[in-house]
Amino acid sequence: MGRTPCCDKNNGLKKGPWxxxxxxxxxxxxxxxxxxxxxxxxxNAGLQRxxxxxxxxxxNYLRPDIKRGRFSFEEEETIIQLHSILGNKWSAIAxxxxxxxxxxxxxxxxxxxxxxxxxxxxxxxTHSPRLDLLDLSSILYAYGNSSSHINxxxxxxxxxxxxxxxxxxxxxxxxxxxxxQQDYSNNQPCNPQIQSQVPRFVQFQDxxxxxxxxxxxxxxTFTNPSLPNQSHNMFEPNVEAYTxxxxxxxxxxxxxxxxxxENGFGLISTIAEDEYIPQLLSSYNNNNNNNxxxxxxxxLMYQTSDNSNQFLSTPSSSPTPLNSNSTExxxxxxxxxxxxxxxxxxxxxxxxNDQFM
DNA sequence: AAAACTACCAACCGCGCGTGT
DNA sequence: GACACGCGCGGTTGGTAGTTT
Numbered sequence: 001m002g003r004t005p006c007c008d009k010n011n012g013l014k015k016g017p018w019x020x021x022x023x024x025x026x027x028x029x030x031x032x033x034x035x036x037x038x039x040x041x042x043x044n045a046g047l048q049r050x051x052x053x054x055x056x057x058x059x060n061y062l063r064p065d066i067k068r069g070r071f072s073f074e075e076e077e078t079i080i081q082l083h084s085i086l087g088n089k090w091s092a093i094a095x096x097x098x099x100x101x102x103x104x105x106x107x108x109x110x111x112x113x114x115x116x117x118x119x120x121x122x123x124x125x126t127h128s129p130r131l132d133l134l135d136l137s138s139i140l141y142a143y144g145n146s147s148s149h150i151n152x153x154x155x156x157x158x159x160x161x162x163x164x165x166x167x168x169x170x171x172x173x174x175x176x177x178x179x180x181q182q183d184y185s186n187n188q189p190c191n192p193q194i195q196s197q198v199p200r201f202v203q204f205q206d207x208x209x210x211x212x213x214x215x216x217x218x219x220x221t222f223t224n225p226s227l228p229n230q231s232h233n234m235f236e237p238n239v240e241a242y243t244x245x246x247x248x249x250x251x252x253x254x255x256x257x258x259x260x261x262e263n264g265f266g267l268i269s270t271i272a273e274d275e276y277i278p279q280l281l282s283s284y285n286n287n288n289n290n291n292x293x294x295x296x297x298x299x300l301m302y303q304t305s306d307n308s309n310q311f312l313s314t315p316s317s318s319p320t321p322l323n324s325n326s327t328e329x330x331x332x333x334x335x336x337x338x339x340x341x342x343x344x345x346x347x348x349x350x351x352x353n354d355q356f357m
Numbered sequence: 358a359a360a361a362c363t364a365c366c367a368a369c370c371g372c373g374c375g376t377g378t
Numbered sequence: 379g380a381c382a383c384g385c386g387c388g389g390t391t392g393g394t395a396g397t398t399t
Contacts, residue, residue: 017367017393039384055385056368091387106388107366 014048018057022047026054027062060103067099071108079105080113084127 014022029045035058038051047054060066071079075097082093090102090109097105109124117124 015369037384051384052370052386053368059386060367088388102387103367110389111365 013042013050013053015053018061022049023057023062026058030058030062056103060101063101065099066101071100071112075100076108076113079109080117080127083109083113083124087125 018026025045025047029041033044035041035055038055041047041051042049042054045054049057078097079093082096086092088106090106094100094102094105114124117127121129123129
């Protein structure tokens with residue numbers, strides 16, 4: 001295919017940032033003649049630019065209907081939702097966000113949302129939890145589920161001191177063991193492709209909490225308000241296990257579950273920044289609609305001797321290190337987390353509960 | 358105050374698709 | 379069917395402003 005290049009690099013065409021004079025020329029020409037043939041436009045407009053550059057400048061910057069300024073909550077939410085459906089189809093996403101360009105959305109995604117999702121432990125490509133960060137279930141499975149094996153786990157993790165709350169591990173272990181005995185063959189997930197990806201719910205201290213299980217198959221629907229007839233599975237099929245909230249029993253001795261919810265579990269990590277840990281701060285959005293937030297993929301907590309809550313972590317497989325020292329993003333992560341709610345199918349939630357009880 | 362670092366975003370680049378000849 | 383062309387898309391780069399050390 002011998003296509004002639006749009007911009008001959010040796011014909012003296014200008015590159016780089018546009019001057020106001022060039023902008024005025026382009027605007028004036030388009031106002032007068034409209035934009036039809038980008039290839040001939042620069043010559044007719046008296047611009048030493050290639051047509052491609054002119055088109056880009058117009059569509060991404062000079063167009064009169066461009067909306068400038070910070071993305072609103074609603075826009076950000078829409079972007080995340082649409083991205084989970086469309087992937088990196090920036091133009092398709094942009095077409096649903098009036099006044100925003102694909103380039104702008106792409107930049108915003110890469111500089112804000114993507115980092116935030118990573119920090120929350122969500123894979124920004126698949127929109128699924130990054131279980132490579134915390135594969136507790138496999139650890140438990142490998143080491144059995146009796147409390148005697150908890151020490152082995154600690155040994156495995158190189159923990160000299162009893163940092164892991166034994167009660168917590170017992171709970172996790174028992175939950176996992178319990179779920180192992182379930183036969184899920186009769187369940188019909190809303191989408192067979194997303195089996196084994198979503199936490200089932202268990203009744204714990206009068207609260208619905210996601211059950212720790214590697215083969216949970218409750219259905220999560222992701223409701224997009226801008227697309228009223230669409231629901232989307234938040235999770236993609238490449239997730240094998242899913243570790244959910246745990247209740248730190250010793251913590252609950254001092255704090256009611258209600259407090260736990262209200263205070264977002266107090267998940268403030270004291271872990272070093274160079275250890276990538278998703279920091280999902282909010283509590284369950286556990287109301288009667290069975291909503292639950294992105295915090296379902298919270299980290300397993302353990303307690304240090306000074307009673308500060310910390311996390312068990314496993315090395316990240318992510319190629320992107322998260323040396324987060326951003327103040328704004330971290331502050332926003334909490335809000336985003338809460339905004340990332342999606343709904344659990346009530347049927348599957350109740351089904352999951354029935355199985356556990 | 359200056360250097361180093363980080364975040365942001367406009368612009369560039371290469372490729373693929375659709376269409377016309 | 380082969381080719382040329384125009385256009386749009388997604389990934390990447392590089393300049394700059396802001397922040398931290």
